[in-house]
Amino acid sequence: MKLATVKNGRPDGQLVVVSSDRLRTVSASRIAPTLQAALDDWTEASPALAALADQLNAGEIAGQMFDPATCLAPLPRAFQWIDGAGYLSHLERVRTLKGSKDAELQSARPLMYQGGSDSLSAPMSPIAVTDDALAVDFEAEIAAIVGPVPMGADRATASAAIRLLTVCNDVSLRRLVLDDLQNGFGFFHAKPSTAFAPLVVTTDEFDDAWRDNRLHLRVQSVINDSLFGQPNAGVDMHFDFADLIVEAARTRDLGTGTIIGSGTVSNRHDEGLPTKKGGIGFACIAEARTVEKLKYGRARTPFLKAGDRIRIAALDSDGTPVFGEIDQIVTVRTPKAHG
Amino acid sequence: MKLATVKNGRPDGQLVVVSSDRLRTVSASRIAPTLQAALDDWTEASPALAALADQLNAGEIAGQMFDPATCLAPLPRAFQWIDGAGYLSHLERVRTLKGSKDAELQSARPLMYQGGSDSLSAPMSPIAVTDDALAVDFEAEIAAIVGPVPMGADRATASAAIRLLTVCNDVSLRRLVLDDLQNGFGFFHAKPSTAFAPLVVTTDEFDDAWRDNRLHLRVQSVINDSLFGQPNAGVDMHFDFADLIVEAARTRDLGTGTIIGSGTVSNRHDEGLPTKKGGIGFACIAEARTVEKLKYGRARTPFLKAGDRIRIAALDSDGTPVFGEIDQIVTVRTPKAHG
Numbered sequence: 001m002k003l004a005t006v007k008n009g010r011p012d013g014q015l016v017v018v019s020s021d022r023l024r025t026v027s028a029s030r031i032a033p034t035l036q037a038a039l040d041d042w043t044e045a046s047p048a049l050a051a052l053a054d055q056l057n058a059g060e061i062a063g064q065m066f067d068p069a070t071c072l073a074p075l076p077r078a079f080q081w082i083d084g085a086g087y088l089s090h091l092e093r094v095r096t097l098k099g100s101k102d103a104e105l106q107s108a109r110p111l112m113y114q115g116g117s118d119s120l121s122a123p124m125s126p127i128a129v130t131d132d133a134l135a136v137d138f139e140a141e142i143a144a145i146v147g148p149v150p151m152g153a154d155r156a157t158a159s160a161a162i163r164l165l166t167v168c169n170d171v172s173l174r175r176l177v178l179d180d181l182q183n184g185f186g187f188f189h190a191k192p193s194t195a196f197a198p199l200v201v202t203t204d205e206f207d208d209a210w211r212d213n214r215l216h217l218r219v220q221s222v223i224n225d226s227l228f229g230q231p232n233a234g235v236d237m238h239f240d241f242a243d244l245i246v247e248a249a250r251t252r253d254l255g256t257g258t259i260i261g262s263g264t265v266s267n268r269h270d271e272g273l274p275t276k277k278g279g280i281g282f283a284c285i286a287e288a289r290t291v292e293k294l295k296y297g298r299a300r301t302p303f304l305k306a307g308d309r310i311r312i313a314a315l316d317s318d319g320t321p322v323f324g325e326i327d328q329i330v331t332v333r334t335p336k337a338h339g
Numbered sequence: 340m341k342l343a344t345v346k347n348g349r350p351d352g353q354l355v356v357v358s359s360d361r362l363r364t365v366s367a368s369r370i371a372p373t374l375q376a377a378l379d380d381w382t383e384a385s386p387a388l389a390a391l392a393d394q395l396n397a398g399e400i401a402g403q404m405f406d407p408a409t410c411l412a413p414l415p416r417a418f419q420w421i422d423g424a425g426y427l428s429h430l431e432r433v434r435t436l437k438g439s440k441d442a443e444l445q446s447a448r449p450l451m452y453q454g455g456s457d458s459l460s461a462p463m464s465p466i467a468v469t470d471d472a473l474a475v476d477f478e479a480e481i482a483a484i485v486g487p488v489p490m491g492a493d494r495a496t497a498s499a500a501i502r503l504l505t506v507c508n509d510v511s512l513r514r515l516v517l518d519d520l521q522n523g524f525g526f527f528h529a530k531p532s533t534a535f536a537p538l539v540v541t542t543d544e545f546d547d548a549w550r551d552n553r554l555h556l557r558v559q560s561v562i563n564d565s566l567f568g569q570p571n572a573g574v575d576m577h578f579d580f581a582d583l584i585v586e587a588a589r590t591r592d593l594g595t596g597t598i599i600g601s602g603t604v605s606n607r608h609d610e611g612l613p614t615k616k617g618g619i620g621f622a623c624i625a626e627a628r629t630v631e632k633l634k635y636g637r638a639r640t641p642f643l644k645a646g647d648r649i650r651i652a653a654l655d656s657d658g659t660p661v662f663g664e665i666d667q668i669v670t671v672r673t674p675k676a677h678g
Contacts, residue, residue, distance in 0.1 A: 011379055111524050113527065118597055173590060181523040186525010187453070188453055255458045335490065335491025
């Protein structure tokens with residue numbers, strides 16, 4: 001089934017069920033007021049939501065037109081957002097940090113950071129920054145929302161805990177990354193609010209595209225109407241979602257509704273082929289710039305500036321955006337003066 | 340007023356008001372079911388909760404006996420837990436990371452890390468670890484819970500956003516710290532669930548002890564019935580809570596209910612005086628060990644092992660624990676085998 005959270009004037013929004021064809025929606029408030037509430041009572045809520053989805057899909061309930069512009073992030077604020085690094089080619093391309101670990105250790109256990117989860121951005125919300133000279137970048141990722149995971153969980157437990165999938169934009173301020181990492185306390189200022197697609201979808205909706213704890217779909221990123229990248233999230237994912245969850249739960253329980261990101265989707269490929277000729281491209285600007293530096297001696301692709309638009313979607317074999325679309329415009333928001 | 344969250348079988352518990360003498364309590368469910376709900380509607384909820392507290396204190400409501408053993412963390416799961424580093428002497432004593440920044444930069448802007456907030460520990464819950472050879476340490480800190488803070492907020496806005504204060508134990512697995520920091524992505528595995536005192540208290544309850552955005556109270560830590568440290572949280576706090584909040588909001592909004600930690604309370608002092616002779620001691624074991632190494636050539640104080648008990652409280656001038664007490668025992672929890 002497909003779920004979304006729509007605006008209702010409250011911080012956590014209202015849970016709705018969305019039809020298979022993404023055209024209609026019906027309130028799920030009689031089952032659970034919010035997505036977090038549904039996850040908290042998943043054993044009861046999940047079959048009830050599935051039954052409601054069946055009714056909507058069968059036309060037994062008329063529902064309303066689904067308008068992604070009314071959506072908040074599926075969890076507009078979550079109790080945890082962890083971002084893993086599943087794709088090693090992303091790390092290899094962007095990692096310039098001095099004193100970083102050797103490659104062997106990186107490929108033995110996934111890196112991950114604790115992200116801010118108090119305000120996750122709606123799919124069509126602006127990317128608000130104080131200054132667009134901070135090297136604003138996007139990072140297209142697959143995200144899994146899990147049920148409770150006990151400390152020390154094994155792969156089978158981790159995999160079974162996956163409740164929902166979606167796609168997200170882990171916005172990064174590249175100019176602040178090095179500072180965050182060098183101070184040793186990790187990502188903080190370089191990682192403002194992550195944005196999420198309108199829909200979260202149960203794994204059973206994907207047939208064969210969800211297998212081996214990976215989502216085998218193309219993730220398309222479009223900057224200002226130009227295709228920027230279309231790597232496949234199922235390809236070159238060195239650490240799958242079970243690996244990422246096991247690692248996250250090494251020393252602690254993970255609470256219900258924890259969101260885990262795959263890391264920037266990244267395929268190993270002939271980096272020369274332009275996307276307009278069917279090339280794979282990249283799911284963030286930093287990777288493109290690193291490749292350009294090596295190839296041309298300088299980075300050509302600029303970071304995002306005020307007014308730039310970034311759209312991200314995971315596409316099925318028909319080119320349908322299975323989670324709907326992230327569609328954001330960079331906006332400079334000057335802090336208000338205070339008395 | 341004083342608030343607490345008691346167990347009711349739900350993940351977020353139930354909000355209660357506690358009397359000034361900490362002896363009686365009354366449910367606040369007719370005002371707000373949970374502390375997060377009260378914070379979300381603070382303008383309405385705060386005066387209603389204060390009126391209920393007045394009735395309880397005046398004996399107009401009998402209430403029930405307050406039992407800290409029934410308490411969860413005030414926010415059993417929060418949307419954000421940020422830990423700052425307000426006390427430079429803590430950093431100076433424990434910092435052994437190679438390649439760390441110079442002291443100048445550390446004192447210009449506070450360091451902070453994004454902590455896990457999905458499961459915050461009850462005041463009397465065990466410190467659950469998979470292995471007590473991980474060098475289990477406590478860190479006694481003051482924590483502030485804030486209302487919404489806009490990106491780029493100034494000090495006045497930051498200070499005005501502080502809603503509640505409490506004390507917490509930022510449990511650390513020292514054996515994993517270096518690994519977390521060296522991989523560059525920051526604290527993760529080294530920081531399992533942080534524990535909180537039973538009570539959160541509004542700043543107006545402190546009279547003169549809350550001033551200059553600092554809480555001028557002794558924070559007492561007791562290991563296995565021996566006084567370990569009693570530094571004053573108002574002394575040597577280089578970055579006050581306004582500084583920490585301003586820094587946290589540099590590139591993003593902070594959501595309502597964000598918890599910000601002061602960092603391990605740490606006073607500059609004659610480190611030789613034992614606590615039994617009125618010495619200040621330390622609010623974590625790592626600082627004591629560093630000082631011992633310098634003085635005696637080796638660390639003498641062991642880290643916490645299974646069965647060890649750590650109690651933490653902030654004391655007013657009468658020695659009363661103003662937030663109640665954190666009282667935890669280290670417990671090894673072996674992961675269950677899964678099929």
